[in-house]
Amino acid sequence: MRTDTGQVFHLKNYKPTDFVVERIDLTFELDPVATLVVSRVILHRRAGVAEDAPLVLDGDELTLEGLQLDGEDLDHALFTATPDSLTIHGLPATAPFEITVTTRIAPEANTKLSGLYRTKGVYCTQCEAEGFRRITYFQDRPDVLAVYTVTVIARKDEAPLLLSNGNYLGGGNYDEGRHFATWFDPHPKPAYLFALVAGDLGVIEDSFTTQSGRQVALRIYVEHGKELRATYAMDVLKRSMRWDEEVYGREYDLDIFMIVAVSDFNMGAMENKGLNVFNDKYVLADPETATDADYANIEIIVAHEYFHNWTGNRITCRDWFQLCLKEGLTVYRDHCFAADQRSAPVKRISEIRVLKAHQFPEDAGPLAHPVRPASYREINNFYTATVYEKGSEVVGMIRTILGREAFRKGMDLYFDRHDGEAVTIEDFLACFAEVSGRDLTQFALWYSQAGTPSVSVSTVWNEATSVFSVTMEQTLAPTPGQSRKQVMHLPLAYGLILEDGGEHVGTPRSGEARDGVLHLTKRKQTFTFEGVPSRPVLSINRGFSAPVTIAMEQSAADLAHIARHDTDGVARWQALNDHATLHLVAAARFTRDGRPAPDGKELADILVATAADESLEQAFRAQALSLPAESDIAREIGSNIDPDSIRSARETVLAEVARAGRDVFGRLAEKMPEVPYSPDALSAGARALSGVALSYVCLAEGSPQRAKTVFDGADNMTVMTQALQVLAHQFPEAEETTEALATFESRFEDNPLVMDKWFAIQAMAPGAATLDRVKALMDSPHFDRQNPNRMRALIGSFTSGNPTGFNRADGAGFRLLCEEVLAIDQRNPQLAARLLTAMRSWRALEPGRQELARLALVAVSGVAELSTDVRDIVERTLAG
Ligand code: BES
Numbered sequence: 001m002r003t004d005t006g007q008v009f010h011l012k013n014y015k016p017t018d019f020v021v022e023r024i025d026l027t028f029e030l031d032p033v034a035t036l037v038v039s040r041v042i043l044h045r046r047a048g049v050a051e052d053a054p055l056v057l058d059g060d061e062l063t064l065e066g067l068q069l070d071g072e073d074l075d076h077a078l079f080t081a082t083p084d085s086l087t088i089h090g091l092p093a094t095a096p097f098e099i100t101v102t103t104r105i106a107p108e109a110n111t112k113l114s115g116l117y118r119t120k121g122v123y124c125t126q127c128e129a130e131g132f133r134r135i136t137y138f139q140d141r142p143d144v145l146a147v148y149t150v151t152v153i154a155r156k157d158e159a160p161l162l163l164s165n166g167n168y169l170g171g172g173n174y175d176e177g178r179h180f181a182t183w184f185d186p187h188p189k190p191a192y193l194f195a196l197v198a199g200d201l202g203v204i205e206d207s208f209t210t211q212s213g214r215q216v217a218l219r220i221y222v223e224h225g226k227e228l229r230a231t232y233a234m235d236v237l238k239r240s241m242r243w244d245e246e247v248y249g250r251e252y253d254l255d256i257f258m259i260v261a262v263s264d265f266n267m268g269a270m271e272n273k274g275l276n277v278f279n280d281k282y283v284l285a286d287p288e289t290a291t292d293a294d295y296a297n298i299e300i301i302v303a304h305e306y307f308h309n310w311t312g313n314r315i316t317c318r319d320w321f322q323l324c325l326k327e328g329l330t331v332y333r334d335h336c337f338a339a340d341q342r343s344a345p346v347k348r349i350s351e352i353r354v355l356k357a358h359q360f361p362e363d364a365g366p367l368a369h370p371v372r373p374a375s376y377r378e379i380n381n382f383y384t385a386t387v388y389e390k391g392s393e394v395v396g397m398i399r400t401i402l403g404r405e406a407f408r409k410g411m412d413l414y415f416d417r418h419d420g421e422a423v424t425i426e427d428f429l430a431c432f433a434e435v436s437g438r439d440l441t442q443f444a445l446w447y448s449q450a451g452t453p454s455v456s457v458s459t460v461w462n463e464a465t466s467v468f469s470v471t472m473e474q475t476l477a478p479t480p481g482q483s484r485k486q487v488m489h490l491p492l493a494y495g496l497i498l499e500d501g502g503e504h505v506g507t508p509r510s511g512e513a514r515d516g517v518l519h520l521t522k523r524k525q526t527f528t529f530e531g532v533p534s535r536p537v538l539s540i541n542r543g544f545s546a547p548v549t550i551a552m553e554q555s556a557a558d559l560a561h562i563a564r565h566d567t568d569g570v571a572r573w574q575a576l577n578d579h580a581t582l583h584l585v586a587a588a589r590f591t592r593d594g595r596p597a598p599d600g601k602e603l604a605d606i607l608v609a610t611a612a613d614e615s616l617e618q619a620f621r622a623q624a625l626s627l628p629a630e631s632d633i634a635r636e637i638g639s640n641i642d643p644d645s646i647r648s649a650r651e652t653v654l655a656e657v658a659r660a661g662r663d664v665f666g667r668l669a670e671k672m673p674e675v676p677y678s679p680d681a682l683s684a685g686a687r688a689l690s691g692v693a694l695s696y697v698c699l700a701e702g703s704p705q706r707a708k709t710v711f712d713g714a715d716n717m718t719v720m721t722q723a724l725q726v727l728a729h730q731f732p733e734a735e736e737t738t739e740a741l742a743t744f745e746s747r748f749e750d751n752p753l754v755m756d757k758w759f760a761i762q763a764m765a766p767g768a769a770t771l772d773r774v775k776a777l778m779d780s781p782h783f784d785r786q787n788p789n790r791m792r793a794l795i796g797s798f799t800s801g802n803p804t805g806f807n808r809a810d811g812a813g814f815r816l817l818c819e820e821v822l823a824i825d826q827r828n829p830q831l832a833a834r835l836l837t838a839m840r841s842w843r844a845l846e847p848g849r850q851e852l853a854r855l856a857l858v859a860v861s862g863v864a865e866l867s868t869d870v871r872d873i874v875e876r877t878l879a880g
């Protein structure tokens with residue numbers, strides 16, 4: 001394991017490399033325990049760099065087998081090699097030179113899933129962020145761009161398939177039983193985009209003709225026998241390629257585009273140039289084994305990785321501090337893509353839910369950091385909701401501020417100006433400033449200030465003068481390392497809904513406003529509207545135009561008015577959701593104090609009416625009926641959290657809604673979409689609605705019978721898991737539940753991806769008793785601690801999807817997580833660190849739980865042999 005050096009990297013210390021790489025030729029002689037890697041690199045000293053400056057190459061757990069300069073063995077006095085660096089002295093002052101570095105690595109023994117490793121007998125690489133240095137010594141940083149030629153040699157029987165980035169140059173027999181293939185990628189790229197895959201895989205093939213008429217071969221490689229399950233991913237790939245041409249004018253730039261699905265992968269997928277590697281969970285799908293959510297994820301991830309070809313690959317990051325430059329922007333692009341493929345408001349609603357559920361708590365806790373961090377100890381810990389989701393929101397705000405046309409112009413300029421470069425957020429912003437003539441200096445604070453801004457809003461309506469004024473004040477709480485904050489630019493979309501449900505048009509007399517957006521740029525600002533004919537209800541931050549929290553005294557009646565009349569679907573949902581949240585927070589407080597819960601009739605009525613309203617999209621109704629989760633309520637309460645009272649209050653409210661809508665839900669639960677199954681948004685929406693309805697009606701009936709019938713009759717995985725979840729969560733002790741779980745297990749035991757759903761559903765069954773269930777499931781023959789998907793399905797679902805189970809009053813949940821983190825840390829530090837982030841909100845808990853959480857964290861930090869990854873997370877979590 002790489003021992004933690006405690007080294008901290010700072011954005012302000014950026015310096016270009018002393019040596020410039022021109023080309024790199026790699027040869028791999030693959031072997032499970034002793035792969036030989038020969039790297040020939042042509043470099044030259046950068047102008048102005050001292051003549052005695054050595055070349056320093058990065059390594060990670062490497063051993064050097066040979067080193068040559070221009071083909072001659074290098075004198076031992078001229079270099080120093082350690083497992084994590086190679087320093088070479090005495091290199092030419094100006095002339096280009098070639099160094100040949102030979103290393104030997106053991107893919108089979110590489111359990112970190114970073115660098116070159118094996119998964120189910122397939123050789124595969126993962127180089128982002130710093131995995132290339134686990135393959136060979138190199139200047140492993142994103143601003144070192146080179147043209148790669150890669151030759152892969154392997155035994156034909158073991159690896160009939162030999163892949164790398166770029167276009168296929170040629171190949172053939174090598175020596176006894178071995179063959180080779182050579183790939184050439186003409187586009188200069190950083191090492192993190194290098195990829196190699198070799199093994200025995202099945203394939204589906206297709207082709208795509210680009211806008212300009214070039215033919216591109218498309219291939220998706222999967223385990224033999226699973227080829228047909230990749231057809232949906234292939235369809236998405238073609239739609240993504242077309243979309244990027246139509247919406248951004250961006251064409252694909254190689255003769256071939258490949259995706260490989262592997263079953264051991266730390267992340268979702270990786271955008272290696274021309275050779276994307278995917279977690280098989282995000283490639284394989286058919287109706288019997290994948291849910292609507294799985295299909296939707298595949299759509300997003302295939303598109304996301306494809307879109308990186310321009311935002312990330314052709315234009316990459318200068319350093320890892322700029323990660324949001326590629327990730328935030330590409331998430332923004334995949335959001336827009338999905339909005340175009342599906343119902344835009346429903347898509348936006350789910351984005352808002354994800355942002356609030358994942359990014360807001362991160363921003364409010366000890367792991368808070370800016371969208372562009374200023375320092376890090378371990379870059380792998382910065383692939384966060386903040387960099388991704390908030391990073392995407394920031395791009396969305398640029399578009400809101402500039403408008404559609406200027407935004408596109410800015411993107412065009414960015415592509416034009418920086419193609420082939422490694423750039424910064426400043427370079428990106430400069431393009432938008434230039435095309436729009438706007439000063440984005442204040443806006444740029446979104447990249448450097450952590451924390452979620454809060455806006456308090458008050459309104460005054462003067463009936464006599466028909467003047468309506470809105471006063472807003474922004475605050476931003478301190479976050480780790482940032483005690484004082486500057487005033488930000490918050491673009492808040494708005495509407496004034498009049499008494500008759502119509503909307504008042506007109507911009508305010510005072511305060512900056514354009515195209516339905518109020519621009520809050522001062523700490524406190526008043527926006528005054530004149531000639532408003534009746535008392536309006538303010539709909540603010542429509543569509544979540546800025547990722548902020550709004551504090552506004554708005555009555556349930558006003559929220560209901562917005563929910564009924566707003567022209568914006570997302571705003572209607574926001575009002576409903578705010579209404580539900582207000583009520584649930586009050587209910588949780590009352591329950592905690594032992595007071596009877598507040599009357600929920602008004603909320604129940606509006607939800608039932610929404611459920612029954614056939615003028616609304618089914619997917620929208622499903623979203624409206626999904627009450628804020630226990631974790632959402634906890635976040636609103638903010639401190640001194642008692643998860644048990646939140647759960648019991650929420651269940652009381654659910655039961656009230658269920659009773660009020662029993663007949664409506666009963667009807668909806670029976671209204672299954674017509675067969676055959678199709679994953680499109682419309683039918684998925686229908687299933688989502690019947691799914692929530694099923695859960696309400698079972699609650700009202702107090703019997704598992706109906707869910708069991710649905711389970712038994714289900715002909716697709718979506719309906720099957722909906723029913724199984726109702727059984728396992730509402731009726732954990734029922735015989736029907738035991739039976740359904742057993743049926744599911746015996747039917748899908750050969751499909752680990754489906755068994756992950758079985759693990760996750762059980763792990764998320766609310767209540768203290770689930771902890772023992774989780775422990776028992778870890779001994780199940782279907783469980784495998786080494787596999788990241790299994791760990792996330794069981795441990796990850798339990799810790800982030802089961803507040804009452806994980807936050808058990810006796811601290812056993814925290815201890816379980818911390819033990820598992822330590823057990824996995826030696827093998828796979830990235831996975832361990834990511835799992836540990838589930839502790840990030842520990843300080844918001846009531847004092848008893850807080851102390852137990854602290855003790856569990858202290859126990860982790862007291863272990864001497866921790867990876868840098870876990871050390872970084874545990875120390876920040878305890879400190880913040
Ligand atoms: N570049 C990342 C994958 C990555 C991140 C690899 C960190 C290694 C270390 C990729 O583009 C990505 O962001 N994938 C996401 C899914 C995406 C849809 C947001 C993932 O893997 O979760």
Ligand code: ZN
Nearest residue numbers: 304308327330
């Ligand atoms: Zn990405």
